[in-house]
Amino acid sequence: xxxxxxxxxxxxxxxxxxxxxxxxKEGMVVAEAAxxxxxxxxxxxxxxxLLILDLMMPDGDGWSVCRAVRQKMDLPIIMLTARGEEMDxxxxxxxxxxxxxIKPFSPRELVARVKALLRRAGAGLQRGEExxxxxxxxxxxxxxxxxxxxxVNNLTPKEFDLLLFLARHPGQVMSxxxxxxxxxxxxxxxxxxxxxxxxxxxxxxxxxxxxxxTTVWGVGYKFEVGP
Numbered sequence: 324x325x326x327x328x329x330x331x332x333x334x335x336x337x338x339x340x341x342x343x344x345x346x347x348k349e350g351m352v353v354a355e356a357a358x359x360x361x362x363x364x365x366x367x368x369x370x371x372x373l374l375i376l377d378l379m380m381p382d383g384d385g386w387s388v389c390r391a392v393r394q395k396m397d398l399p400i401i402m403l404t405a406r407g408e409e410m411d412x413x414x415x416x417x418x419x420x421x422x423x424x425i426k427p428f429s430p431r432e433l434v435a436r437v438k439a440l441l442r443r444a445g446a447g448l449q450r451g452e453e454x455x456x457x458x459x460x461x462x463x464x465x466x467x468x469x470x471x472x473x474x475v476n477n478l479t480p481k482e483f484d485l486l487l488f489l490a491r492h493p494g495q496v497m498s499x500x501x502x503x504x505x506x507x508x509x510x511x512x513x514x515x516x517x518x519x520x521x522x523x524x525x526x527x528x529x530x531x532x533x534x535x536x537t538t539v540w541g542v543g544y545k546f547e548v549g550p
Contacts, residue, residue: 327441328352328370332362332388333377333403342375345430346437357381359388371398373441375433378404378415386418393419397466399440399480401433416520421481422507439508440480454490456548459535461490470529481506482525485518489536489546498543518544 329351331339336357343353354369356362359380366374374392378385389400402415405426415423422436454461460469466483468475478486484506489497497505499515507517522536522544529535537545 326350326352327372328354329373329375329437330354330356330362330365330371331375332356332359332380332385333375334358334379334381335377338403341430342433345434349434349438351437359385362388363391366392366396366398373399373401373437375401375403375437376420378402386414389415389418389420393477393479397478397480397483401436401440403428413516413520416481416517417524419479421479454487456490456493456535458533459490459529459548461487463487468529470533475528477528478525482521482528485521486525486529486536486546489544493546493548496539496542496545502543 327350329346331342331346331353332355333339333342334357339355339357343355346353354365354371356365359382362374362376362380365371376385376388380388385402385404389402392398392400400420401422401424402420403424403426404415421440424433424436453463458471462468466480468478468483468486485502488502488506499518502518503515522538526536535546535548537547539545
């Protein structure tokens with residue numbers, strides 16, 4: 324089996340080397356970048372399975388890199404930062420980050436988050452498995468979504484996971500707590516507005532007029548489509 328490839332972008336050489344050591348112990352191939360520009364160059368040159376990205380980079384913040392990456396690919400992104408303010412986390416999620424780790428952190432925790440995100444992005448999928456609804460199709464193995472036959476190519480990995488979870492339970496009301504547990508995992512240290520932000524972005528990309536995801540006020544969300 325081909326080894327998973329991880330890109331670690333952080334201006335602290337010691338932190339990069341520490342993360343690299345722990346990830347390589349898990350059998351992953353790790354590349355490093357000290358600046359946002361180096362990160363973008365490496366992403367253009369090689370294929371990676373996940374990006375670990377520092378929020379504060381010497382030649383531009385990680386938000387800019389995250390935005391640029393999201394315009395080109397659906398690579399899973401974990402943001403590293405010493406800033407833990409709620410608005411920073413929400414902005415990172417709006418730009419397409421899949422997880423958010425606050426410095427200082429345990430390398431073992433970061434490895435666990437990397438493995439969990441990679442597992443949710445690709446594990447347990449059966450080739451050819453597909454969900455079909457009126458006006459919507461979800462190719463699970465290929466991680467592709469089509470609305471009225473039109474490919475939706477700009478979903479982030481987390482947005483795809485969120486849509487897939489809801490679509491696998493049509494008509495069932497899912498609380499924000501339940502969605503956080505099932506899509507982000509038990510160890511996710513976010514708040515309920517993380518779900519709202521991702522639902523908002525997902526609706527915009529699917530087309531608000533299609534109404535696949537319904538808000539159940541005071542409870543959460545449910546997936547439903549017309550006949």
